[in-house]
Amino acid sequence: MSKFQAPRGTQDLFLDSMNEWQQVETRIRELAKLYNMGEIRTPVFEHTEVFNRKNDSSDVVNKEMYTFKDNSDRSLTLKPEGTAGLIRSYVENKLYTNPEPLHKFYYITPAFRYERPQKGRMRIHHQFGVEFLGQKSAIVDVQAMLVGIHFVRSFGLKNVVLHINTLGDDDSRAAYREALKQHFEPSIHELCTDCHRRYEQNPLRILDCKVDAQHPSVVNAPKMRDYLNKASTEYFDQVLQLLDDFKIDYVVDPKLVRGLDYYTHTVFELKNHTKDTGSQDTLFGGGRYDHLVEEFEGPAISSVGFGLGLERFILMLKAQGLLKAEVHPLDLYGLSLSESTQVEMLRIIEALRSENISCDFDIANRSMKAQFKSADRFNARFLLILGEDEQRNNTIRVKNSMTQQQVEISQDDLIDYVKTQLSDKENRNEENA
Amino acid sequence: MSKFQAPRGTQDLFLDSMNEWQQVETRIRELAKLYNMGEIRTPVFEHTEVFNRKNDSSDVVNKEMYTFKDNSDRSLTLKPEGTAGLIRSYVENKLYTNPEPLHKFYYITPAFRYERPQKGRMRIHHQFGVEFLGQKSAIVDVQAMLVGIHFVRSFGLKNVVLHINTLGDDDSRAAYREALKQHFEPSIHELCTDCHRRYEQNPLRILDCKVDAQHPSVVNAPKMRDYLNKASTEYFDQVLQLLDDFKIDYVVDPKLVRGLDYYTHTVFELKNHTKDTGSQDTLFGGGRYDHLVEEFEGPAISSVGFGLGLERFILMLKAQGLLKAEVHPLDLYGLSLSESTQVEMLRIIEALRSENISCDFDIANRSMKAQFKSADRFNARFLLILGEDEQRNNTIRVKNSMTQQQVEISQDDLIDYVKTQLSDKENRNEENA
Secondary structure, three states: OOOOOOOOOOOOEEHHHHHHHHHHHHHHHHHHHHOOOEEEEOOOEEEHHHOOOOOOOOHHHHHOOOEEEOOOOOEEEEOOOOHHHHHHHHHHOOHHHOOOOOEEEEEEEEEEOOOOOEOOEOOEEEEEEEEEEOOOOHHHHHHHHHHHHHHHHOOOOOOEEEEEEEOOOHHHHHHHHHHHHHHHOOOHHHOOHHHHHHHHHOHHHHHHOOOOOOOHHHHOOOOHHHHOOHHHHHHHHHHHHHHHHOOOOEEEOOOOOOOOOOOOOEEEEEEEEOOOOOOEEEEEEEEEEOOHHHHOOOOOOOEEEEEEEHHHHHHHHHHOOOOOOOOOOOOEEEEEOOHHHHHHHHHHHHHHHHOOOOEEEOOOOOOHHHHHHHHHHOOOOEEEEEOHHHHHHOEEEEEEOOOOOEEEEEHHHHHHHHHHHHHOHHHOOOOOO | OOOOOOOOOOOOEEHHHHHHHHHHHHHHHHHHHHOOOEEEEOOOEEEHHHOOOOOOOOHHHHHOOOEEEOOOOOEEEEOOOOHHHHHHHHHHOOHHHOOOOOEEEEEEEEEEOOOOOEOOEOOEEEEEEEEEEOOOOHHHHHHHHHHHHHHHHOOOOOOEEEEEEEOOOHHHHHHHHHHHHHHHOOOHHHOOHHHHHHHHHOHHHHHHOOOOOOOHHHHOOOOHHHHOOHHHHHHHHHHHHHHHHOOOOEEEOOOOOOOOOOOOOEEEEEEEEOOOOOOEEEEEEEEEEOOHHHHOOOOOOOEEEEEEEHHHHHHHHHHOOOOOOOOOOOOEEEEEOOHHHHHHHHHHHHHHHHOOOOEEEOOOOOOHHHHHHHHHHOOOOEEEEEOHHHHHHOEEEEEEOOOOOEEEEEHHHHHHHHHHHHHOHHHOOOOOO
């Protein structure tokens, strides 16, 4: 491999691929406006302690982080996910003092995991995430899910099913952990080494082990629902009732525990059920967490959120033909008939750009044919043609790409003429983006 | 320092600060459209060789990079600036095969330098950069500068002066290097240790050493212009002539050599001359580079570009009162008169959001006064009021925030009513963003 290649598991975005990402990001910004969510950005790296907390047994924290020391020997980690940095910032900046009862944030962030690269699994991937902090209620849980569902549906994705489960409150989960520990004690030596660690740190996570999924002790493990206390059951029932009210297609999945350790009560994943392959791709996942703000030395504030991996999402949209690169029309392309008119063309183009008219022009003194091709590639609505004759007479020719109509006008009238023509809807071959 | 703080020299963005950044980024996207530039994104880290090239003696490359090994012992570096990764990508992805003669890219990227944090100098800062690849001409140089000047002026910054210099072509620069080496040979031991390295690697960079700026050997150093050959002089004269044509305020600054080593011909910096303090803050800097694409094992392609540090730029705009957080109006805020109407309110709000109406509502069953305050903070154009009476009658009250007019209508008519009201310009307290 050449030393001058992008590192394994990373990708460059440009031209069509960039255009597709921009469409998705624009949709996120529109969604944020509809739901009155504010963007938040936290640094690409944090002190390692932000991710490596005593209560977290996640695989990513244990094995896959990019951790290094800075020149002062301080341990830093490239963020493996978006929530921990957000909560660190929420506490450090005392955002909980905002008088609104519910604090709604979204983020778009790179996330870094040293894992075996495969399709849609990158070492640098990007997450769109949402966190609603400050209120613990089934309505808020469902509203967070609706943000994600609204987003996914807006691209025309149809066969989506919400998988949902509850991990209950602290008491329920403590009882369930105890039951799982007793259940797995005789067989834990038969399970994978990751499960040995999970057994000590968080036995619930044995339930979604990919290696041991078929092991009888996993298949026959006790069920969370048998350990839920009354309050936890009622909370979950309210969530399910609201999903019914909103006609959300869902399944209760008792094995759903999510890959991070901090969840309480509701956990969920939206999956795309592909009929022909039978595969179920996760679009986003998240849940409620009651203690994370306290873990970061903040007050007792309950939150709910989800994260969506953008690389995988975009691959899925493209595979289903739901996302295509769009060529935004350029207002105008300038053709120079000789090298001597280039400076004059630049002057004209700059004057148009000052009036918010999007322009480009030939800079290489190419053949007319080549210049027309460029205008076509850029989907230019109007062409400007400037030769030595026009320059001498202080005129310029303007051609409408759609109607092929051409006029020669004084350069002094150009800006007004172009503005009038552009504002005439009939001259728009498509809506300006 | 708590372990749960953002690392030194980094910052979080949220609420007002985020809003200010979004305004600047929106301006960049508008500018990109006007100039027909495509966005490009490259990974946050690259193989260290991408930055640590044999021809580069920059301080940042020598001392300030975040370099670490991944789990496979491969040396990676967080990008210290935007150009090297872009050129690596340009070559790796053969973007030079695009039939357009000029390839115009922009980027917004984090950049990482382990330096002493100070106002506007962050360990993680962000750059807006532009690169025009594929044509070597004074018109292209000036067009690149105009992008930056257009951007800066669009915020109302006025006292800006372009500082410009030429480093000439290879022959001119080789002659000048030789002259500088001879000139500094007797006195190099009196200069700083960085200058010792510069003397060996790139003696031009001694000229912008901050430590030795007043040393007689620096003050009396030979001037580049005395070593320019005819072609280099002509090229520079064309650039200056164009700047005159475009009425750009500029000064020729023979000491301007820029902090990176790869420049040839034109180099420039736009500075903000603050009259009261007499200080000159650099807004952006860049230049032409003839050999960088070849250094990355690509063809001989000449390019010109610049980079602008966003943190410093935003600080400067704010200091001059040219950038303020804006509260975008929310279309509608929903007030619930009792807990029992919250679910119904969520249903109504979700229906409105599906029609692209931006909404929020009270989720905490607060007092009417508190709910009105929220509506006011969010600058809501319309208020919805839902109590148990309205719920029973399938009606809802809609109040226009500006006129204070209130109507009670059937819930079935709500979406049409709100849409009509919102599209009526008189009901807009300000333009929708």
